[in-house]
Amino acid sequence: MSYTVKYSIQFLKDFDQFPEDQVLKIAKFASVFQQHGLADQTKFEGRVSPSWMNLPTNHPDYQYTLSRHLWHYHIGIPQYSGMQQWNRTSDWVLHFQWPQRGSTVWLVDVYAHHTSSGAFYLPPPTALADQEETDPS
Numbered sequence: 001m002s003y004t005v006k007y008s009i010q011f012l013k014d015f016d017q018f019p020e021d022q023v024l025k026i027a028k029f030a031s032v033f034q035q036h037g038l039a040d041q042t043k044f045e046g047r048v049s050p051s052w053m054n055l056p057t058n059h060p061d062y063q064y065t066l067s068r069h070l071w072h073y074h075i076g077i078p079q080y081s082g083m084q085q086w087n088r089t090s091d092w093v094l095h096f097q098w099p100q101r102g103s104t105v106w107l108v109d110v111y112a113h114h115t116s117s118g119a120f121y122l123p124p125p126t127a128l129a130d131q132e133e134t135d136p137s
Contacts, residue, residue, distance in 0.1 A: 003037045004104040005030040008097075008129040011107050022092075022110050025075040029094055033105060038098065042086040046074030051095070051122065061122060068128055069097045075110065089113075095123045 007015070018026070029044070036043045051065040051072050064070075072093040074080070080088035095109040109123035 001037065001103055003034050005033055006104060006106045006129065008106055008108040008127060010127045011109065018110065021077060022075070025077060026094060026107065026110065029073055029075065030107070037103065038101070038105075044073065044086055046076055046080060046088050046090060047082075047086065048073050051120075061120070065122065068125075069099045070108075070122065070128075071096055071098050071105075072113075074113075093121075095127075097129055 015023075032043050038048060041048045049072055051070040052062050055062040055065070072095050074088060074090040075092050075094045076088070076090045077092035078090070080090050082088035091113055092110060093113045094107065095111065097106040097108060098104075099106075106129035108129065109127045111121050111123070113121065115121050
């Protein structure tokens with residue numbers, strides 16, 4: 001099977017401003033995804049999680065993340081914590097959309113996992129790929 005990495009418009013606009021360490025971590029994620037997809041998450045250095053995981057279904061962010069197929073990958077910035085390679089976490093995450101758990105992901109944002117208030121950071125709708133592109137019907 002062939003796996004494809006695509007980018008939201010906002011991600012492409014911001015990419016030139018990313019520091020080198022972020023660019024390298026993004027490239028590594030993209031490369032591993034293109035080779036293996038996400039079926040075997042042990043291929044990745046950090047944890048891959050759906051962004052709605054651990055949210056109560058009545059939480060306002062639950063429907064936002066679920067309907068937009070939002071996931072995040074612990075990118076290892078500034079470093080990883082944890083012993084098991086595929087389950088390690090970090091302060092920064094790469095947000096991506098993975099529609100219907102298919103063969104394409106859309107990279108949308110790189111950001112600190114939590115805001116200064118301690119809330120889980122989610123990319124705004126303006127950072128996401130167009131709904132028409134991520135919801136093939």
